[in-house]
Amino acid sequence: MTVERESWVVKWARLARAVPRGGVAAGLLVDIVEDPRQDSARIAVFPVRAAAAALRVSPVLLLDALECLSDAGLLRWSWGEAAAPSDPWAVVTLTGA
Secondary structure, three states: OHHHHHHHHHHHHHHHHHHHHHHHHHHHHHHHHHHOOOOOOOOOOOOHHHHHHOOOOOHHHHHHHHHHHHOOEEEEEOOOOOOOOOOOOOEEOOOOO
């Protein structure tokens, strides 16, 4: 990881954790975008229910956290194509910072 990218990620995470409920999703999103297997440095794609279970929060709380971070201008998100209708995927692009 380059110093420039690390600085952006650290700054984004600090801003995200300052947003009410933003800390719920901040660590997950940083981990996903920092994964070297990711195609894009600022995009995270994940199944909502599985991610919420991994975080030990409800899917509703995770989605609320994404909305709060979106309202704060730190990300844009949309629904991805679901592998199964019972577990929709979120497509998140980190912005800001």
